Amino acid sequence: MIICxxxxxxxxxxxxxxxVLRGLNLAIGKGQRIGFLGRNGAGKTTMxxxxxxxELPTSGKITRQMTVxxxxxxxxxxxxxxxxxxxxxxxxxxxxHDYRELKDFVEDFSELGAQLKMPVKTYSSGMRARLAFALxxxxxFDCYLIDEVIMVGDHNFYEKCHYELFExxxxxxxxxxxxxxxxxxxxxxxxxxxxxxxxxxYEDVGQALERYNQL
Amino acid sequence: MSRLTAxxxxxxxxxxxxxxxxxxxxxxxxxxxxxxIMAEPLLFAMLVGLLWRFMKGPEEHxxxxxxxxxxxxxxxxxxxxSLQRSVKVFSVNGSLLYHRQIQVLDFILVRFLVEMVGAMMxxxxxxxxxxxxxxxxxxxxxxxxxxxxxxxxWFTLALVLCLAPLSEKxxxxxxxxxxxxxxxxxxxxxxxxxxWLTPPAQAVxxxxxxxxxxxxxxDGIFGNRVDAEWGLTVPTAACLSLTLLGLILCQxxxxxxxxx
Numbered sequence: 001m002i003i004c005x006x007x008x009x010x011x012x013x014x015x016x017x018x019x020v021l022r023g024l025n026l027a028i029g030k031g032q033r034i035g036f037l038g039r040n041g042a043g044k045t046t047m048x049x050x051x052x053x054x055e056l057p058t059s060g061k062i063t064r065q066m067t068v069x070x071x072x073x074x075x076x077x078x079x080x081x082x083x084x085x086x087x088x089x090x091x092x093x094x095x096x097h098d099y100r101e102l103k104d105f106v107e108d109f110s111e112l113g114a115q116l117k118m119p120v121k122t123y124s125s126g127m128r129a130r131l132a133f134a135l136x137x138x139x140x141f142d143c144y145l146i147d148e149v150i151m152v153g154d155h156n157f158y159e160k161c162h163y164e165l166f167e168x169x170x171x172x173x174x175x176x177x178x179x180x181x182x183x184x185x186x187x188x189x190x191x192x193x194x195x196x197x198x199x200x201x202y203e204d205v206g207q208a209l210e211r212y213n214q215l
Numbered sequence: 216m217s218r219l220t221a222x223x224x225x226x227x228x229x230x231x232x233x234x235x236x237x238x239x240x241x242x243x244x245x246x247x248x249x250x251x252i253m254a255e256p257l258l259f260a261m262l263v264g265l266l267w268r269f270m271k272g273p274e275e276h277x278x279x280x281x282x283x284x285x286x287x288x289x290x291x292x293x294x295x296x297s298l299q300r301s302v303k304v305f306s307v308n309g310s311l312l313y314h315r316q317i318q319v320l321d322f323i324l325v326r327f328l329v330e331m332v333g334a335m336m337x338x339x340x341x342x343x344x345x346x347x348x349x350x351x352x353x354x355x356x357x358x359x360x361x362x363x364x365x366x367x368x369w370f371t372l373a374l375v376l377c378l379a380p381l382s383e384k385x386x387x388x389x390x391x392x393x394x395x396x397x398x399x400x401x402x403x404x405x406x407x408x409x410x411w412l413t414p415p416a417q418a419v420x421x422x423x424x425x426x427x428x429x430x431x432x433x434d435g436i437f438g439n440r441v442d443a444e445w446g447l448t449v450p451t452a453a454c455l456s457l458t459l460l461g462l463i464l465c466q467x468x469x470x471x472x473x474x475x
Contacts, residue, residue, distance in 0.1 A: 093232035
């Protein structure tokens with residue numbers, strides 16, 4: 001269970017403050033795969049960063065009763081000047097995993113081959129996505145935080161993700177920020193519309209998408 | 216209790232992973248690798264020592280000039296390097312905050328530890344080298360020396376704990392750091408013993424924690440060849456209060472960090 005209680009988030013904007021979230025409440029249970037829908041700038045990314053603990057809310061409380069991945073699909077989480085292997089080694093160390101096991105999985109899943117010996121800053125966005133997914137799947141989380149921008153991989157990668165995330169790990173939770181009706185319909189079993197700093201939960205994805213299109 | 220030990224285990228894991236990462240990104244794996252961490256304090260102390268040796272002769276106030284410069288310069292580079300490297304340390308490392316077990320304090324601690332280990336290695340290396348050529352005394356009291364080192368390092372860390380969060384708030388601070396660390400030299404005890412100074416100067420420097428720490432270290436090295444003057448009240452009070460302030464500032468800045 002992840003519980004977001006009365007979350008507000010402000011960013012400094014010039015002399016004043018921009019309120020992105022205004023008292024947002026949300027609860028995500030085990031096995032729920034929730035699509036975050038909202039216009040550009042509505043706060044989807046902010047919400048994912050707050051749930052991931054990357055940034056802290058201005059006020060309110062987030063309770064995590066399951067393990068939550070770091071947000072996938074953003075720049076963070078990697079050190080560009082280090083190689084893919086060095087990043088993997090670092091992740092293995094901080095999450096207390098056996099490096100050799102993790103390395104095998106990453107090599108197998110990412111299919112990046114010799115490129116893993118190159119600094120991550122030389123990777124294309126598709127290659128980064130492969131590495132990010134491989135690492136987070138190797139660590140195993142109860143809940144994965146994913147931004148749509150990471151779905152840049154080719155067809156083969158897409159198939160692999162689909163298999164690893166939606167077949168092998170059916171029981172896991174997922175939070176997926178997206179604009180694509182197709183992806184949300186395919187991946188999610190619920191949706192939340194983030195609008196004007198609040199969230200509304202929909203059990204029915206179709207209904208949520210309908211409402212979203214009217215925004 | 217078990218949560219506390221689990222937390223401690225995670226922090227130890229994180230700090231050691233970050234240390235290794237810092238060493239690899241800064242020094243690489245080529246040639247002497249991480250041994251570069253002691254190169255800077257070592258070269259500084261040796262070259263300035265030689266310079267002074269030719270300017271002032273072999274001894275001053277009854278102690279070897281080279282040894283005196285070495286005992287002053289190595290802690291000074293620790294102080295200067297640590298401060299410089301702590302500027303904007305949170306935004307530079309921001310992408311690591313994607314992993315929740317990494318705390319902002321880890322960044323500060325890791326950068327400081329890398330500097331401190333480098334300085335200690337340099338100190339040890341230079342002392343052994345100079346002792347063999349007879350330019351450095353065999354330490355009179357290693358205990359007092361280590362207490363002095365501890366206070367010098369602690370005060371540096373306390374300063375860094377304050378500077379790191381403040382430098383995120385203010386651009387000007389970043390520009391002022393090199394100047395400030397330079398101006399601070401007379402107040403750091405690097406070039407003089409307290410007993411060589413006039414009473415009014417002593418009265419002012421008595422309030423510098425660095426001076427106490429430096430006098431302790433030199434007391435431990437040179438023994439009764441110098442008249443060391445130090446107390447524990449001033450450095451302890453200064454370190455404690457600054458550490459507390461620094462921890463509060465770090466805690467507050469975390470909430471406002473914006474990470475790409």
